[in-house]
Amino acid sequence: MQFRFAGALIAGAVLSLSATAAFAQSGSPTIDAIVKRGQLVCGVAGNTAGLSLPDSQGVMRGLDADHCRTVAAAILGDANKVKFAPVTTQARFTALQAGEVDMLYRSTTWTLGREGLLGTEFASITFYDGTGFLVKKAGGVKSAKEMDGATICVQPGSTTELAIADYYRVNNMKFTPILIQDLSELQGAFESGRCDAYSTDASALAGYRFAKGDKANDYVLLPEIISKEPLGGMVRKGDDKFFDIVRWTYFAGLIAEEHGITSKNIDSFTTSTDPEVRRFMGLEGDMGKALGVDNKFAYNIVKQVGNFGEIWDRNITSMGVPRGINNLWNKGGLHYAPPMR
């Protein structure tokens, strides 16, 4: 719509006009801007239960929102110093490129093209997701393979629409896409029966189904997950220091979970003798200094927001989604952190 259009134009204008920044303090223009502002501007979806959605008090809740908070805790020492900027699927990259947001935790899939062509890169994978289909139970569909000729509601500008096109091509089936920009309009079209299925990341579908409350059982999430959708934090290319911090913020959450360090018991670890725990707590090793932040950055993250598992349980497990491959590597999952040393 117009405002998005205007957004792209403004972004273009910003790209045209912004002079090359000449910061020198930390060697990272992004960190300098965040420190000067006293706030991290984090691009989120703002409309997806479980990932980022404001609660009744207007506080942004969700996996993406909490991961934004961990970055603020690492850089500024205060997890609350985050300004959440809701960006649409289509405006997100322009917003990041033009510097309207410092980074994205916006259920964005890591792809080659997005790193190769957009001037952006992925610092973390916080959710190993995949494209799924949600259908109404009344329709009696049990498998995506039965959906030849179906009409599918999907948001434009997402990797989902590409994934569906690929899936249908591979399986030699036909489908009619209904692409609606506005999420609530799109979901309305699915509700009214305009579409046979609603397709997006399985996590978002689970959140949507969960939000239906008593009526959740009227909907079926089909068993097929038709694509890999690794969702993570995206930053601008060329600012390696900031990239490092975002990446190690994510690793810190994993390391904490590995050692059983949680937001509740973290203070009991100040007397630990385990060298990695001591480095983690900022008691020795100058790990934070190496990244250009406070030595207690990992402590701040876990104390204020929680470890990776806590963030997961708080936002995703509560929706009834099994952790599966999103568990730690030593519990059958894919999350693995290099040693902090």
Place this chain on the structure above:
Amino acid sequence: MSDASVDPRYAPTAAPKKSVKLSWSDPVFRGLVWQVLIIGSVIGIVWYLASNTSTNLANRHIATGFDFLGRVAGIPIGEHPIAYEPSVNSFGLALWIGVLNTLQVSVIGIILATILGTLIGIARLSRNWLLSKLAMTYVEVIRDIPLLLHLFFWYGIVQTLPVPRAALNPVPGLFLSNRGIRFAELVWEPAHTGTLLAFLVGLVLTAFVSQRATKVQEATGIRPAVWPAALGSLLVLPLAVWAIMGAPFTWEAPTLRGFNFQGGGTLSPEFGALLIGLVIYTAGYIAEIVRSGIQAVPNGQVEAAGALGLRPGLVLRKIVLPQALRVIIPPMTSQFLNLTKNSSLAVAIGFQDFVSIANTTLNQTGQAIEVIALIMLVYLSISLSISLFMNWYNKRIALVER
């Protein structure tokens, strides 16, 4: 006889040559300086923006250029007037389909909005109290509601139709469901193309005969009957061609298979809602333009025509409308342009017009500046074409003063 020397006072002389003085008091010099300054600064600004943009893009490692147009698109498109396969065809073709979709909805929308708007505009001037008040209410209500709400409203309405399994079937071969309107379609065969061609030939013949009749009328005052020739060339000729070519006539009716109807023609809910919304909204404005145009014709013209014995219908056709058109056409051009540009709101209700596909392309390729430039180029071309046509038409109907 010496030739009488021409009086030097009357000798043709060239205009005195004005030399440009390098002085601020010389208006020519002053003008030159200003023009050079302004053109120079415009070029300077454009150059600065362009070079700074490309430097910044390079600094941010953002790829540039139009190479992406040849890349495989992968984006599914619901309605495509020409064949399209997302996993095979390019972004260029996808964007072209977007242009076609925009043109399709704009052209049909402009025609329908003009018809509806004119009818309502005339109705508002009707002596029938109910009719004129209804038309007034229409105009006042419709103009006050933002177009986006119109679109949401109509899209909401079409979604309340039953699911395909329980589709309404008012007449055989026509199905109304929330998947759109499905209608039986003629199975097109060469014979039908022949019939159509014969009909076109008939049109030309009829026009020719009618022109001859006018000439005869001007010469003799008696107009020879045209209708036998018209009947023959418009009805008998195509029917004969159709019969000779085997008289094929089969309908393909939509049948419910799986999730939806298959076969037959379709009008999708998205296209329908967009078209209805645009037509109803724009017709409100066109109605006012038509009314003001008609009211701009002095009443004396109507009275004079009446005094000459012309019938009311003829007065409207021959006296009022030709004069009203001169007032109507320029603002009408703006409405046509508005309708075309407003069609970009399609993205809100899921019709894939040019802006919708361009936005998706932007998002999948990340080529923001290039895609925005394309959007501007396409809308500029469409708008200029409409303007050019309407200006030509405006000139054609302009009052010829003698």
